[in-house]
Amino acid sequence: MKRKAGMLALLAVIGGTMPAAGQVVRPGDIRYPPLPAWQIPAPERVTLPNGLVVFLLEDHELPLINVQVRIKTGSRYEPADKVGLADVAATVMRTGGAGDRSGSEVDQFLEDRAANLYTNMGVSVGTADLSVLKEHFAAALPILADVLRRPRFEEDKIVEAKVQEKSAIARRNDSPGSIAFREFQKLVYGAASPYARHTEHATIDGITRDDLVAFHSRFFHPNHVMIGVVGDFKRSDMLRLIRQHFGDWKRADVQLPTDFAIEPAAPGKVYFVQKTDITQTNFRLGHLGTTINDPDYFAVEVMNTIFGQGFSSRLFNVIRSEKGLAYAIYGGVGASYDYPGVFQVGGETKFESSSVALRSVLHEIQRIMTEPVSDQELSYGKESYLNSFVFNFDTPAEVVSRQMLYEYYGYPADFLQTSRARIEAVTAEDIRRAANRFLTPDRLVILAVGDETKLDTSLAEFGPVVYLDVTIPGGGS
Helix, strand or coil, X not given: CHHHHHHHHHHHHHHCCCCCCCCCCCHHHCCCCCCCCCCCCCCEXXXXXXXXXXXXXXXXXXXXXXXXXXXXXXXXXXXXHHCCXXXXXXXXXXXXXXXCECHHHHHHHHHHXXXXXXXXXXXXXXEEEEEEEHHHHHHHHHHHXXXXXXXXXXXXXXXXXXXXXXXXXXXXXXXXXXXXXXXXXXHHHXXXXXXXXXXXXXXXXXXXXXXXXXXXXHHCCHHHEEEEEEECCCHHHHHHHHHHHHCCCCCCCCCCCCCCCCCCCCCCCEEEEECCCCCEEEEEEEEECEECCCXXXXXXXXXXXXXXXXXXXXXXXXXXXXXXXXXXXXXEEEEECCCEEEEEEEXXXXXXXXXXXXXXXXXXXXXXXXXXXXXXXXXXXXXXXXHHHHHHCCCHHHHHHHHHHHHHCCCCCCHXXXXXXXXXXXXXXXXXXXXXXXXXXXHCEEEXXXXXXXXXXCHHHHCCEEECCXXXXXXEC
16 A cells, blocks of 8 residues: 555656546656755865865765875876876886885785775876775875875886786777777877877887886876865864875976877878778767867757767667668767867768768768757757766765866866756757857768778768778787
């Protein structure tokens, strides 16, 4: 009886009124109440005298403490002749010993306490993350401090990291998707751009321990670091520990470059990679995208969902469901925080339908620019974004991570809080304007990976064909 009563109450909430006996409730008749307001917990922000920024958010649900670190560095700052340096540095900071402990001793210390410590290097940020039980935190924090401040860069671990990098190079042409992603980035940004360049055997071979030490010395200073702490702790105790292990870290003023080369390949051409051991054509087409702080960013997000993201998008419905040209298809204007993302449409299709699929994609690009989105599409685009929006702050750790992210890139502290209202305010006209701002058919570059001998027609109908050589220098095909 309780279950039945509960279901009746639920129907009353969903439908607004109780349906008569035997009446079928159609999905289109269901009316949902407005989404409730939410309260996002606000981390406390503290700046130490040496410039180190600390975010604190207590969460006493479990006896765990998580630490997130963001460092003002990234692979875009490494020399062009030593691509891979940043990744090797991040790897060996963790594996190659720190402070008075060897790499093996650090491993054993963490293993004995079921603690996890990771370091990583992105294009525009370096990161470190520590997760440990509350009872072991006071002993584990000095390990993190040593990894950040006093890495030993043991030679055997450097060799090991370089072997791993070279192993990845040797395998990079195994997957057509990997080839398409890598080569498309080079076409959009330019092969020499730090946003597209990639490791080679020669760049890895040229990395020395002195390079790692110099890279660390240049970038790892407290006034270029943020630390976020979430978990079962008391504010006063945590600040005392952080000051104890990071307070004497000497600040330094480092001038970082802000202008990075972006030189897209010539548009109006088809760039082709011949690969005969696959059964489908893997294709990409697009050009430079935008940044997240663009005024039209939220219109772009809604447009992306309507155009090419999800099972109800135009690309999916037309190219996959109606025409059967691709099992998977996606597309949208990408946005990064402080450099342009990439607009791209990508997918795989049978060799004999390659040209048909590309023509269909080009048609859908024109259609999103010229055909107004329907009220149903607009509603779908907004709801898709908002339904996943909660995952931006569904845990205290995510709340702190977001707050650090926005400050790191110079965004307003309330960027997340205002996002929902800005999505809800997007109109069909906003989407039309965004589509015409960020989609430029005459700037498109087209890339295809496949077996040219099995294509339905020559891809020359889309422009002159340029053949790309993806042979690995000094390491085979």
